[in-house]
Every structure is written in C-alpha cells, then in structure tokens.
Amino acid sequence: MCTFQPPTARLCCRRVSHALFSGEEELTVHDETTCYLTQSCKTYLVYVRKVIFYQYFSSCISSPHSQFRPRFIGNFVKMPVLCSSCTEKRAVLKRPKTGHSLCKGCFFWAFEEEVHQTIVAAKLFKPGEIVGIAASGGKDSTVLAHVMKLLNERYNYGLELMLLSVDEGITGYRDDSLETVKRNQQQYELPLKIVSYEELYGWTMDAIVKQVGLKNNCTFCGVFRRQALDRGAIMLKVDKICTGHNADDVAETVLMNVLRGDIARLRRCTAISTASEGEGVVPRCKPLKYAYEKEIVLYAYFKKLDYFSTECIYSPNAYRGYARTFLKDLESVRPSSIIDIIHSGENLSVREGVKMPVQGTCNRCGYISSQALCKSCVLLEGLNRGLPKLGIGKHHRLHDKILSQQPLTEKEERKLKSVDF
Amino acid sequence: MAAPVAIHLEFGGGAELLFNGVKEHHVTLPSQSEPWDMKQLLVWIQRNLLKERPELFVQGDSVRPGILVLINDADWELMGELDYQLQDQDNVVFISTLHGG
C-alpha cells in the first residue's frame, strides 16, 4: 500500500494507518474518501492515504522526539494539517502539482481560478461566441461544463454555452452516460445536441465491433468521433468546441507520440487550441489542459457533481495503456511529472527539414485530410465493403481505386478481409 | 531418468551482484525424470544460487527484460529460449544491460 521511499516510513506505515483508521472524528476525511473510492478507483485511496500519511510522517521526523510513540499519533489526530492558503481550515487534499495542502473552499477557488487564468492567458474565447462543450457524461466533461458555466457568469465572458454529445451506439455504456448528460442539461440549464454515429455513418459502434472485433475498434471510434463533433457543432452553428482533455491526457499523448515516433503530432499535441483548419472543422480548445485528473475527480466529488464513471466496455487501446501506467508511476515518484511532461512538450524544437504532412481536404466529404480520402471515409468504405482492414495500416495506394469505384483485386480483398489482425 | 547435467554458468554486467558478486559457477543439475530445459534452469537458479532480490533476475517464468542470455556463445533466441534442452557441459551466460546492473 505504501510507496514511500524512506525505509523507516514503511516500518511505521502499518501503525499509522491503523491509528488513522481506528481514530474517531479526525477520520471523517478518510471515511469520505474511502466511500467515494469504492465507487471509482483504488488509486485514489492510495493517494489520499499517502497524503495523510505524508503529513503525519513529516510532523514526526521534524519533532525532537523522533520515536514513533503512540502519543505522537495522538498529537497528529489532534493537530490536523491546515490549509496552506487560508491557514485556518483543515486541509482536505494535497495538490499534486505544487504539494500544497488546501481546504475544500480554497481548493474550489484555486481550481476554478486556474481554469480562468488558462482561459484568459490563452485567449481561448471572445465575447459573444457560441461555445459547444463536448459532453460525454464522464468526470472531465461534467467538471468542464460546471466550471465553464460558473466562470462565464463570474467573469462575464459573454459566451453562449451549449452541450454537445456524441452517441457512439454502445449499449450499456453510452446510453447510460447520455442519461447523465441529459441530467446535466437540466442541472446547468444548457441546450444539448446529440449526434449519433448511426445517423451520421449508418453504423453503431456495437455493429462495428461485430465486424472488426475488439482489437482496432478504438481507431474507428476515435476517427468517427472527431468528425461527429464537428458535424454536430456545425448543426448548432457553434464557433468553438471545448473538450475535457486534462493534464494527464495531454501528458499521456506526449508520451504516446514519442513512443510512436510521430513527430508531427508530438509538436501539435500540446497546443491548447487548434486554429480554424478550414471548412467543416470547428476550432477546439482544452480549458482543463493544466488541471490534474486527480484534482478533477476530487473537485467533482467534493462538489457532488453528477457524473458517469464506467470505462468503455470495449477494451481500450492496449498500447495507450502502457503509456497510462507509466504516467501514473511517474506521478507517484514525482507528482509534478505530469505538468513537467507538458512543459517538455511545449518546449520541443523540431529539426528543420523534417517532413511534415501537408493538410488538404478529402475528395469525398471535404473534411480536412492529408490524403486523397480522409480517414473517416476510408474506414467507412472498409466497413461498407466488408473489408475492415482497409483503414488500418497504410493502404494509401488503394485510395484512388476506391475513389474511382474500381473493383479491388481478389488478392487485395483477401488481405483486407481477415478480422484477426 | 535423465542423467545429471554439469553446466557452466556465468553472470555479468552487474547481474553477478545478485549472486554475491560471484561471476562463474560450475554446477551439476540433479537427475530428474524429464530433460533439463532453460525454464527449469531458471527455477533452479532462483532456488539454489540467487542470493537476493529475485525480481531483479526473473520475471514471470523468464529472465527480467534487459538481461541477455547466451547459450554456448550464441544468442538464446536462436536456441529456442526457454525450451532449449540443456546438454552436459553447456555454457550459459547472463548479461545485464541495465544501468544499475
């Protein structure tokens, strides 16, 4: 359970946790957290315990009596760590980004203020703009919707906010989370638009998985979602879309692009907003780019926000899983790692003369694409022809054939048919 | 019953630190019903030679990633890795390529 470096810490760890768990009123923080943890994720339990234990440990070793006597545990229980901002109330969390301990009120203030600073500093919005909030019903987008509405009122951004959801058609996952979005619509009194894969592409994710299996379904889902959001945004005449990508997501993407050697994406992925790329593409931004996932979860929890917290039932991208685990490990060694990685990403300099793909438009649907056909059209073509492998891997030379509706050779078809790739 | 197998083991690149700093070992694997393979050898090493931190040498049923294996001066990937059947007088080398050894 305890991941602390000093061996002495590990020795007294059990005693401390025992004291923590068996104490009386001081354990409210802990109990709350434990309850909430059971519904979401074990790592946060470890985290909160670590915070509490850390504070205890630091007060112990800096005291002149360095033995871990019971009365010190008593001391600790009587003397909670105070908020480093107001220095009055008891702290409820330790901020991973800076190591400060904050009480609930100061945490809310700091969290919201930071998002505000990000929005102001990066000039994300202009007064009078219509902004679509990409809402999935998950923690990130729920917190985003909540904070956007709150800041829009507090600082008179003058924005017209809307919720924008994509229904991928995943039974038992998206239909449930969309219920959450619909409740959010009521709670925040914001208009909501749902665009579904089925109406846009004629395929639900359930149907796609039936054809392609579980290995590459995330490729389909990701590519389709990007376009779906744009189409929804155009229907709503939205000027900008903001997404719930948090600091962890951005850091993870930096790592992924290094591991994939994708220098073009590596350079782009830390940008807080995308410029208008052309027809049919709405600019996007990430107001939560510098907010740690942990703080987002704690914010949602302490604010008692209504969010949906189940992983997608179709297995997530395995390779990304490696990056994710690595990032979590890094965070446990040095909590600032996540923001440090983003800093790295923002300061990378790419060598001149390294080839970057040229953006053009798709000959079929007019969406931006670096190839003759956009990824989405290729994937769709593959699905409709029963050749799911068409969009996976590089088959650029086949694009012309597809465009001119020429038949593929038998050999080509056979290669693209097999499902177990 | 297969006869006992006498083999020569060598640890290098820092892997020897897990074996009290001893680099070379001449050992005889006792006779057993099936022939000795690399998989069984790793288990045997772990039980009989390894002095500390087994997780820094074996992981799962193979060697920890980053530790290279040579069987009779050839890459064990050419020899069937874990399935290689040990012969009498074989020479097996383990080299760590990890920074801290």
Next chain:
Amino acid sequence: MCQVDEDYHDGLERAEVPSVSKKCVKCKEASAAVVIRAGDTYCRGCFKEYFIHKFRAMLGKNRIIFPGEKVLLAVSGGSSSSSMLSQVQEGLSQNAHKKLRFLPGIVYIDEGGAVGQSVEERRRTVAELQAVFKATGFPFHMVPLEQVLDLPSSVVVTAPAASEQPASAYKAAVDHFIQSDSSSCSTPQDHEQTSVPEVQESHTQLLQQLVGSAQTLTARQDLLNTLRHHLLVHTARTEGYSKLMLGDNCTRVAVKLLTSISLGRGAQLAQDTGFSDSRYGDIILVRPMRDYSAKEIAYYNHMFRVPSVFIPGGDTKTTDKASIQRLTESFVTKLQADFPSTVSTIYRTSEKLQTACRKSSTADQADRCLLCMCALDTAVENASAFQATLTSEQLSQNKPSGATGTETLRPNPAPVEQESTAPSGQCCSSGGEDCGRAERGGGGCCSSAKEPERTDLKSLLCYSCQLTIKDMSSLERLPQYILSEAQRRQRRSQMREEISEFLLDDGDEGS
C-alpha cells in the same frame, strides 16, 4: 579412467549438435550467433565486421572529429564506454581498414565517494581500470569526483566555440593530414603515468553531504549527472582536448530521451540525446555509440573479450520506482520485450529534434542554466505549463489576492481554529531536514533564512534544474564554483537593471 574419454566424447558430440538452426544473413554460410533487431541473424565474423564498420561510419558521416584532434574518451568502466574504447583502439591500429586519425586520451571519474564505497573498494576498482587503460597505450586520467568541489567558476561559463569549420574544411584537413607525417601519431608515445590523486577524507564527506542533500533519488541522479559533466569538461579543457566522447548507446539514448521528457527537459532533448552537443562551447560532446543497442554491445564485449568493470552506482539493486530514471529504464526495457521496435522508434524520434543550440554562440551567459548550461526555458509565456504552475503556487499560498473571492465561498472560520496554527509552525522550528521535502514548495513552511537564497538561485536555472533544487534540503552544500558564479550573475543582472534606463538598444527591457 572413463572421465577423460567422456570429456573427449562430449566435445565431439557437442560439435555435431545442430545447436544453431539459422544461417548468417550476411555471408549465408556460417551459423548465426547473434540476433539483432527484427530477426537479422549474424555469425561471429560478420557480426564483428558489422560492429566495427558501424563505429567508423558514424564518425565518418558526422565529420565532427578532425584528424590530429585530441579526443577525450569518458570511460566509466561499463560495457558501452569500454566498447567505445575498444573501437577506438581497433580503429587506430596499423592494419585498420579505414583508419581513425585522432589522438585519444581516457578519463575515468571515480564516483565511489558519492555512492559510499570504501577507500579499499575504490582503490581496487581504480587499479583494475588502470590495468585496462595501460594496456591501450593511451594517456589516461583517473579523476575522483571529489575534485568537483575545487572547480573554477569558468566551468559553468560557456567558452567561445572554436571558429566554425565549413564542411569542406574536413576533407582538406584529412588530405593535409595524410600528406604530412602521419606516423608520428600512430606510434604510441611514452606517456607519463598519471598517478591517481589522493582524496582527502574531508572532501569525500563534503561530497557525500552535497549528494545527500538531494532528498530524492531522482534529484540525486540528476545532480550527479551535472557534476560529472562539469568535471569531464573541466578535465578536457585543462588537458587540452577539444572533443569529449561519451558512451551512450541507442538503448540509453531512448531511455534518456523519455527521462528528459519526464523531467521537464524537453527544450534540451536534442543536446541530451543527439550525436554532438555544443552547450559548453569549446568542448564538444560526442556520442559515437548511439547507433548500437545495449544488446549488440553486450554480445560483442562477451564474444570478443572486451574488458569492462562493473561499478555499482547509487541506483544499483533499487526498485523500479526508486527514481524517474530507473522507472523509465524499466518501462522502456519491458516495452521493448513486448514490442521489439520500441527503442529504435524512440531513437528515431531523437533524430528529428533540433540539434543546434538556440543562438548557441551569441547567447548571453545570463540566458543559460547555471547547472546544465542549456538555454533557459523559463521565460514566462502566457498560457504555458510553467505559467500554470506558478499560478497554482500563488493560489495555494496564503495570499490576500485570492481572499476577496474566497470569502463568498467559504464560511467564516471559527476562532477556535486559530489556535491550531501552532503545529504547522512546529514542523519548521525544529529545522527538520525533511521539512522542505514534505512541504515541497510549501509557502508557509520553511521560511527560514535559506529561503531567499533558493529563490535567487531559481531564476538562474532552467525548469528542470529548478525541480532538482526543489528536492534539495540545503543549497549551501553546492560546490563553491556554482555558488560564486550564481552571485556573479546576480550582480550582473542587478547592474543591468540599474543601468537599463540609460541603454538605448535593449529590446528585452524596453518593451
């Protein structure tokens, strides 16, 4: 009686056993002995040829080392740097196919003092390596890390680079070298024996205190790395070398790249991992081994008996999560085991990064990090990770700025709670070393006398070195050359501020 027979028999049998199933991809005759990358199998002979060729190809392609130039090889005793040494030896030998034409020397930094080795242990290691170095016939320098305490401040000042040599100059220099008497360098001169300097115990203690003041292994490794570089560069300068060869292999470069990213060193990636690194100006760091995988090197060293000495370091036998450096290494090696192209892909990413130092020659000293000597990446830009961290720090501290809005959010504090301010103060008053660590960056805590010094030093450091300093309990233990250079830079920037209004041509301050 039968034993002799048996042995003989065995030898025969073993020769017949078709132990190696595949043939070499190069000569297609001999049995393969090594598998490198995706299924490329080489026999012993072809592997050796390929390995040797790669080293010379690397140096030939980059054209950075000129004939007759003095080049210092940093040898740690580990497999990569030992292999580098053997390649240089091989390349300089009379019968070499494409002869190398520079003048090598060896430097070994004895870090035993920093990682708590006994004097005997250190002596033994040094003696072992000395024997290896002597056998090469190259001049060598055995430098204890303790010497870092006596470095001059000039080490952390970028020296003007030697005049830029156009690419054509390389060819001319080679031709010139061949015409002139080239035999003089190839015969190993009788070099005077460099004796190992005695290390005072008090120095070792000081070094240990310095290293020990870094309270996380991550920071300790980073600090050691910086100190080692300073000492290497200093040795090269005082001994008249202009290039410093480091033994980083491809696997290390991949690990280093990912580590650097995780440590916030994105801006310095190219220098940290590229073929050449010119951050010190006059001394160019070169990484000729970066094309070899750790596996290739380990196999080559084993097969061709390249001597190497394993020296345990601060991270030996530690767990994967002991430091960011260790964690990254284990992550990369594990991923490599599952996806064999991992290392080469990351390595290729490093090739696509900017290698030239931003405004390398003209950069003002003040624009460079005091520790790692890279261009500062801490200019506060709007909407950056650095800015966001500063905002978070401000908002999390006891500052009136946040108070106005906070009032509405939180109820008035009960007066009783006022009393409990004491314990947080207590944490500090006892001056616990770990206080700074537990309350990392904490504003309320540790506001003792050393705090201003820390903030001052911070402004002279890059983002990542600031993180390292944050993990240190005290900065007083930093070597004098760093502290005095810090003071000098501070005085200079103060002066600049004072005279700024009189300066006519100053874009930075004018706006």
